[in-house]
Each structure stands twice: as structure tokens, then as C-alpha cells.
Amino acid sequence: MRVPRPGDLRRFCVVDGWVRAANAPGRRVSKHEVWTKRLPDGRALHTAISKGRDEYGVPLFERILKAQLYVTAAQFWMAVDKGEAPQRPGVHSSRPQGEPLPFALAERLLAAGLPQSELAGLSQAEAERRLAELERRR
Amino acid sequence: MVRWQMSEARKDFSTLVERASRGEWQLVGRRARAEVVLADAAEIAELLAAAFPFAPEVFAEEAGVEIWLPELEVYGQGSTLAEAQDDLVEAALDFVDAWEAELRVAPNQRHKSGHARRVQLADDRARVAEVLFGATPGSPPR
Numbered sequence: 001m002r003v004p005r006p007g008d009l010r011r012f013c014v015v016d017g018w019v020r021a022a023n024a025p026g027r028r029v030s031k032h033e034v035w036t037k038r039l040p041d042g043r044a045l046h047t048a049i050s051k052g053r054d055e056y057g058v059p060l061f062e063r064i065l066k067a068q069l070y071v072t073a074a075q076f077w078m079a080v081d082k083g084e085a086p087q088r089p090g091v092h093s094s095r096p097q098g099e100p101l102p103f104a105l106a107e108r109l110l111a112a113g114l115p116q117s118e119l120a121g122l123s124q125a126e127a128e129r130r131l132a133e134l135e136r137r138r
Numbered sequence: 139m140v141r142w143q144m145s146e147a148r149k150d151f152s153t154l155v156e157r158a159s160r161g162e163w164q165l166v167g168r169r170a171r172a173e174v175v176l177a178d179a180a181e182i183a184e185l186l187a188a189a190f191p192f193a194p195e196v197f198a199e200e201a202g203v204e205i206w207l208p209e210l211e212v213y214g215q216g217s218t219l220a221e222a223q224d225d226l227v228e229a230a231l232d233f234v235d236a237w238e239a240e241l242r243v244a245p246n247q248r249h250k251s252g253h254a255r256r257v258q259l260a261d262d263r264a265r266v267a268e269v270l271f272g273a274t275p276g277s278p279p280r
Contacts, residue, residue, distance in 0.1 A: 021236065034232045036240065044244030048232045052215030052225040053204070059197045060204040060213055067211040121245075 001073065003056050006049050008080045012069065013037075013047070015079040016086060039088065045070060101127050109134070141165045141172060183259045190252035192270050194226065207270065209253040227266050230257050 004012075013020070013035040021034040032048040039045065047068040056064070065071055071079075075086035101119070105127050109119060112134040122130065140162065147154055147166045154164045158176040165172035190209070196219070197204045203222040205214045212233045214226025233241075237254045241247040260269045 028231060028235065030232050030235075031228050032232050034236060036236055038240075038244075042244060043246040044241045046211075046233060046236050046241055046247075048212065048229050050213065050215045050225050050229065052221060053202045053217070056215075057197050057199050057204050060206055060215075063206050063211070064213070067208075 001058050001061070002077065003058055003061050004076070004080070005055050006051065008076075009047070009049050009056075009064075012076055012079045015083050016069075016071075018045070018047075039070075043070075105131065112138070141167065141170075144168050179259060183256065186252055186256045186259065187269070190256055192253065192256075194270060196222075210250055210257070223267065223271060224263075226270065227263050230266060230270060231263075234258050 010033065016037065018035040018037040021030075021036060030048070032050055034048045035046070037045040045068060047064065061073075065073055065076060069076065070088050071086045078084045079086055101122065101124055105124065106119060109127060109131050110116060112131060114130060114134060118130075119127075140157065142150075142154065142164060144166060147164070154166075154176050158164050159178055161178050161181060164176040165174075166176065167173040192207065192209055195206045195208065197206070198219075202215060202217045203219045205222045205226045207213065207226060207230065210230060210233050212226070212229040214222045214224070214229050216222035216225050234254050234257045237247065237250065238258070242251065242254070256269050257266055260266045
């Protein structure tokens with residue numbers, strides 16, 4: 001597996017539209033380059049380019065791709081080599097994040113008075129707890 | 139258990155701090171409900187340590203060492219283990235700065251709260267190293 005150098009990670013962040021954190025007055029000055037990116041669905045990404053080594057090992061690179069950058073190796077290298085920003089699954093979808101609720105549970109929650117706006121993002125366990133609370137109050 | 143109204147707490151803040159540092163939690167709120175708690179920092183650190191342990195993963199190669207911290211999803215690198223540890227301390231502090239500023243409200247970062255607070259409470263590099271690696275002979279140079 002091809003592994004990057006710190007400059008490749010920096011180029012990826014630039015191509016993908018990340019924002020480099022500035023050292024603000026009065027705050028700790030980092031030895032790393034800290035980059036963040038906000039995705040349209042509200043998720044936030046964070047990476048810091050270390051100067052500890054000239055390159056990355058495969059296991060670490062795999063973790064950086066999956067947990068920090070949210071891209072595949074192919075998408076990473078397309079950005080670095082060709083300047084093509086990656087498309088991340090889910091970002092352009094209007095489908096809510098998280099697990100779906102069983103229809104009957106959603107229906108009972110709404111009937112019990114839960115506003116639809118509060119239904120969004122509830123896990124099944126949270127929804128069942130909310131339903132029990134609402135039904136106790138009746 | 140002492141519950142203070144906000145106005146009382148403001149007037150008698152030094153008493154709250156004194157009692158909190160003796161281990162008595164001081165609950166403060168605008169109405170009957172407690173909105174904030176003043177508590178001994180060491181006790182909070184202990185509670186967090188029990189609930190949010192760190193388990194750094196080491197990848198050793200001939201040319202150097204890399205450490206991945208799965209709980210915060212950050213890494214450190216160096217030509218030796220001690221250098222990689224020191225680099226990871228820096229990365230954890232970077233993460234906590236970014237987490238406090240913007241990441242903590244993001245749905246994919248909220249779950250890191252307990253671990254981020256542990257690093258935040260350990261307010262210097264030596265203490266952060268102890269939090270991440272334990273107080274072992276392999277701790278990075280202070």
C-alpha cells in the first residue's frame with residue numbers, strides 16, 4: 001500500500017477544503033499543523049500533521065483515512081495526485097443519520113404529543129424511553 | 139448536599155470553593171434545579187479515569203514508532219517510543235483545543251466527551267502523559 005508523507009496529507013487538506021487552525025493569542029501554540037473541516041450534514045473532521053516522522057506506516061495511515069479523513073485510500077490519492085476533492089457518502093443525502101425507528105413506535109410518539117422535529121435523530125432506545133415518559137404524564 | 143441559589147453562590151463563592159475542595163459537591167442553580175456543580179477537580183479526574191480509560195496502540199517499525207489513540211482518534215510519531223509518546227501528548231492537547239472550540243457539538247465527535255475532559259483536566263504535559271500512558275517508566279521526558 002502506498003503511504004503518504006506529511007506534505008501529501010497537507011495537500012489533501014487543501015484540495016478537500018479543510019481549514020487550518022491559527023495559533024490564537026493567549027492560547028497554547030501547537031507544534032503540529034491542525035486542520036478541521038465541517039461536513040454539510042453537521043459532522044466535523046479533525047487531523048493534525050505531526051512532524052515526528054517523514055512518512056506514515058500502513059496501519060496508522062489506514063486509521064487516519066477511516067477515523068480522521070473519512071475517505072478511502074483511492075479518494076485520498078485522487079485528491080493528492082489529481083486535485084479532485086472526494087465525495088463522501090451521506091453528505092449529499094437528505095436521509096437522517098442514525099438508526100431508523102420502527103413505524104409503530106414513531107406513530108405512537110407523534111400521537112403522544114412529541115413534535116416531529118424531536119423525532120429526528122432519536123435512537124430506538126431513546127424513542128422508547130421518551131414514549132414511556134409521555135405516556136406516564138397522560 | 140448543599141444547593142445554592144445563583145445570587146447566594148456569587149456572594150459566598152470562596153465558601154463554595156473551600157467546601158468543594160474538601161470533597162463536598164456544591165450545586166448551583168437559578169431555580170430549584172441545579173444547573174452547575176462545583177466539585178474537587180481531583181475527584182472528577184478519578185471518576186472520569188474509572189469510566190473512560192485510554193488504550194493507546196503502538197505500531198513499531200525499524201525506522202520509528204507510531205501510536206494511535208483510538209479514544210480520541212489522534213496519533214503520535216517519533217524515531218523512538220518516547221518521542222512518539224511526546225508527540226501524542228501534543229496531538230491530544232491539539233484535539234482538546236479543537237474539541238472545546240468546535241468539535242464537541244458535532245454528532246460524530248460528541249461521544250469523545252469523557253476522554254477529552256480527562257485530557258482537559260490534566261492541565262500540563264506531564265499529567266496528560268500520565269493520563270494517556272499511566273505513570274510508567276516509559277513516560278516521555280518532562
